[in-house]
Amino acid sequence: xxxxxxxxxxxxxxxxxxxxxxxxxxxxxxxxxxxxxxxxxxxxxxxxxxxxxxxxxxxxxxxxxxxxxxxxxxxxxxxxxxxxxxxxxxxxxxxxxxxxxxxxxxxxxxxxxxxxxxxxxxxxxxxxxxxxxxxxxxxxxxxxxxxxxxxxxxxxxxxxxxxxxxxxxxxxxxxxxxxxxxxxxxxxxxxxxxxxxxxxxxxxxxxxxxxxxxxxxxxxxxxxxxxxxxxxxxxxxxxxxxxxxxxxxxxxxxxxxxxxxxxxxxxxxxxxxxxxxxxxxxxxxxxxxxxxxxxxxxxxxxxxxxxxxxxxxxxxxxxxxxxxxxxxxxxxxx
Amino acid sequence: xxxxxxxxxxxxxxxxxxxxxxxxxxxxxxxxxxxxxxxxxxxxxxxxxxxxxxxxxxxxxxxxxxxxxxxxxxxxxxxxxxxxxxxxxxxxxxxxxxxxxxxxxxxxxxxxxxxxxxxxxxxxxxxxxxxxxxxxxxxxxxxxxxxxxxxxxxxxxxxxxxxxxxxxxxxxxxxxxxxxxxxxxxxxxxxxxxxxxxxxxxxxxxxxxxxxxxxxxxxxxxxxxxxxxxxxxxxxxxxxxxxxxxxxxxxxxxxxxxxxxxxxxxxxxxxxxxxxxxxxxxxxxxxxxxxxxxxxxxxxxxx
Numbered sequence: 001x002x003x004x005x006x007x008x009x010x011x012x013x014x015x016x017x018x019x020x021x022x023x024x025x026x027x028x029x030x031x032x033x034x035x036x037x038x039x040x041x042x043x044x045x046x047x048x049x050x051x052x053x054x055x056x057x058x059x060x061x062x063x064x065x066x067x068x069x070x071x072x073x074x075x076x077x078x079x080x081x082x083x084x085x086x087x088x089x090x091x092x093x094x095x096x097x098x099x100x101x102x103x104x105x106x107x108x109x110x111x112x113x114x115x116x117x118x119x120x121x122x123x124x125x126x127x128x129x130x131x132x133x134x135x136x137x138x139x140x141x142x143x144x145x146x147x148x149x150x151x152x153x154x155x156x157x158x159x160x161x162x163x164x165x166x167x168x169x170x171x172x173x174x175x176x177x178x179x180x181x182x183x184x185x186x187x188x189x190x191x192x193x194x195x196x197x198x199x200x201x202x203x204x205x206x207x208x209x210x211x212x213x214x215x216x217x218x219x220x221x222x223x224x225x226x227x228x229x230x231x232x233x234x235x236x237x238x239x240x241x242x243x244x245x246x247x248x249x250x251x252x253x254x255x256x257x258x259x260x261x262x263x264x265x266x267x268x269x270x271x272x273x274x275x276x277x278x279x280x281x282x283x284x285x286x287x288x289x290x291x292x293x294x295x296x297x298x299x300x301x302x303x304x305x306x307x308x309x310x311x312x313x314x315x316x317x318x319x320x321x322x323x324x325x326x327x328x329x330x331x332x333x334x
Numbered sequence: 335x336x337x338x339x340x341x342x343x344x345x346x347x348x349x350x351x352x353x354x355x356x357x358x359x360x361x362x363x364x365x366x367x368x369x370x371x372x373x374x375x376x377x378x379x380x381x382x383x384x385x386x387x388x389x390x391x392x393x394x395x396x397x398x399x400x401x402x403x404x405x406x407x408x409x410x411x412x413x414x415x416x417x418x419x420x421x422x423x424x425x426x427x428x429x430x431x432x433x434x435x436x437x438x439x440x441x442x443x444x445x446x447x448x449x450x451x452x453x454x455x456x457x458x459x460x461x462x463x464x465x466x467x468x469x470x471x472x473x474x475x476x477x478x479x480x481x482x483x484x485x486x487x488x489x490x491x492x493x494x495x496x497x498x499x500x501x502x503x504x505x506x507x508x509x510x511x512x513x514x515x516x517x518x519x520x521x522x523x524x525x526x527x528x529x530x531x532x533x534x535x536x537x538x539x540x541x542x543x544x545x546x547x548x549x550x551x552x553x554x555x556x557x558x559x560x561x562x563x564x565x566x567x568x569x570x571x572x573x574x575x576x577x578x579x580x581x582x583x584x585x586x587x588x589x590x591x592x593x594x595x596x597x598x599x600x601x602x603x604x605x606x607x608x609x610x611x612x613x614x615x616x617x618x619x620x621x622x623x624x625x626x627x628x629x630x631x632x633x634x635x636x637x
Contacts, residue, residue: 027532027560085532175537179549179556218545221553222388223537224500235501241392248393256545261393268384268401274352283544294547298586301623307357307582318381321404321451325383328447329396 008107051090077167087172109172170226186226186236218257265333272316347409360618421573425497482611484525491561492517495573524609533557555587
C-alpha cells in the first residue's frame with residue numbers, strides 16, 4: 001500500500017538558525033521558523049505504523065532524516081512526536097488510523113526545543129522529573145535479611161503511574177506547560193504522587209507542601225489532554241487530582257485552589273447553584289487586595305455588557321435535598 | 335419554563351447549568367429561541383443542583399456522584415434524555431453516569447444517599463449536549479430546512495471546550511469519533527466557512543483563572559489569536575465557561591498578549607439562531623463584552 005508522509009524537517013546548519021537548538025514556538029505552527037515540510041511516499045502493508053514509514057524513508061530515500069527510536073514496541077518511550085498535531089508514539093500509531101485527507105503529518109512538538117528533524121530536546125522533561133525527587137526516602141532502614149513489606153492494598157493506587165514509560169507525550173501537549181514552561185507538568189506530578197502516597201515514604205508531608213507551591217498541582221488547567229495522550233493509561237491528571245486531595249487533607253489549604261473548592265461547595269450547599277459573583281473574590285482570598293484589583297477591569301467590562309450575574313442569588317426549589325446530601329456525604333464541605 | 339411543543343416535538347429533560355442562569359443569560363435566551371424552531375420540548379430541571387464543574391469531584395467524588403446522580407434520577411423520572419448546553423456540565427455528568435452505570439457498588443452507594451431524598455437512579459438516562467442532539471437526533475436535514483439566512487462569507491472558528499471531547503471513553507467519542515467534527519458540520523450547513531486551527535480542541539484557560547490569572551488569560555488568548563490569524567471572523571463555542579474566558583476576559587487577555595484581539599465569541603445557539611432568522615436582539619448578541627456589530631454588518635444585520 002502507498003502512504004504519503006509529510007515530515008517537518010529542521011536542520012540547524014542548513015536553516016541558518018542562530019543556536020543549535022530550535023526554541024519552542026507559538027501558533028500558527030506551520031509557520032515555525034525552524035521547520036520545512038517535506039513529503040515522502042512509502043510502500044508499506046496495511047498494518048504498518050508511523051515509525052515503520054519513518055525508518056523506511058531513512059533507509060531507502062533520505063539517510064539524513066533524524067528520528068529517535070529504540071524498542072519499536074511502546075516500551076522504551078523514545079519515539080513520542082507530533083502526529084497530525086498531537087503527541088503520540090510513532091511505534092504505536094497505525095498509518096491507517098492517522099492518514100487524514102491522504103496524508104500523515106509528522107513533526108517535533110512545538111512546545112519543546114527541537115534538536116534536529118523529529119528529535120526534540122527532552123531536557124525540560126527530565127528537569128521536571130528531577131524536581132519532584134522521584135525516589136523513595138525510607139521511614140526506617142530496610143530490615144536486615146528481608147524485604148521492606150507493605151500491604152498489597154496500599155500499592156493498588158500506585159500501580160497506574162508505575163506504567164509510565166517517560167515518553168513525554170503528556171508534557172508535549174500540556175496546555176499549562178505551553179504557556180508556563182516552569183509548570184512541573186503531568187508526568188512529573190504523576191510520579192510525585194507515586195512517592196507521596198507510598199506508605200514507606202518518610203517525606204510525604206514535605207512533598208505535599210512542595211507540590212502545593214507555585215508551578216505545582218494547582219497550576220494544572222484540568223483539560224484532560226494528558227489523559228488522552230498517554231499511551232500507557234497512566235492518566236496523569238487523575239494522579240494530580242489525588243495529590244490535590246491529599247494536600248488539602250494534610251492541611252495545605254492556603255492557596256487559591258483550596259479556597260476555590262471551598263467557595264464552590266459553600267455556594268452549592270447554600271443555594272444549589274454556583275454563585276459566580278462571590279466565587280471569584282472568595283477564591284482569590286478576600287484580603288488579597290492586589291489580586292482582587294487585577295480582576296476589576298474585567299468585572300467592569302462584564303457589568304457594562306450587562307453580563308454580571310444577578311445580585312440576588314436565587315435558591316433552587318427543593319434545596320433541602322441538596323443540604324441533606326451535603327450532610328450525609330459532604331465530608332469537609334458539610 | 336416550557337416552549338410551545340410543535341409537531342413531532344422531541345422531549346428532553348433540560349439542565350441549563352448555573353452559568354446560563356448567571357453570567358451568560360444570553361445562552362439561556364438563545365437556547366429557548368432555537369428550541370422553539372427545532373421543536374425541542376424542554377422540560378427544565380429547576381430543582382437540580384450544580385454539577386460541581388469538576389471542582390467538587392476532585393475533592394469529594396462521593397459528593398459529586400450524589401449531586402449528579404440526583405440530576406440523572408430526575409431526568410429518568412421525566413423519561414427523557416438529559417440535555418446540557420455546557421461542555422463542562424456534559425463532561426461531569428457523563429463521567430458520573432459512566433461510573434454509576436459501570437460500577438454497581440457506586441450506584442448502590444449513591445442510591446442509598448438518594449433514597450433519603452425520595453429518588454432512585456436505575457442507570458437509564460442518556461446525557462447529551464445540545465450539539466449532539468442537533469446532529470444525532472434532529473439531523474442536519476431538518477436543521478438545513480430551518481435556515482432562513484445563510485451566513486455566506488462568514489469565517490467561523492469552532493471552539494469545543496475540553497470536557498465535551500475528553501476523556502473519550504466517557505463522552506462516547508470512541509464509538510462516535512465524528513462528535514469532534516459536529517461544530518464544523520453545522521458551520522458549513524448554515525453557509526459559513528469553518529476555520530481549521532490547532533486551538534479548537536484545546537483549553538480556554540477558565541479552570542485556571544483564579545489560580546494563575548496570567549497563564550489563564552494567555553491560554554485563551556493564544557487560541558483566539560491563532561483563529562484570527564487564520565481568518566476567523568468569530569469563534570463559536572458550546573461551553574459558557576469557555577465563553578466567560580474567551581469573551582468576558584478578552585480585553586484582559588489582549589493586554590496579557592500585548593496585542594489587540596477583538597474577535598467576538600458566539601454561543602452555539604446564537605449562531606444557529608442567527609441562521610434561523612432570529613434578530614440579534616432576540617439572541618442577545620448585544621450582551622457580549624466583545625462587540626458583535628462588525629460581524630453582524632458582514633451578514634448585513636445591525637444590532
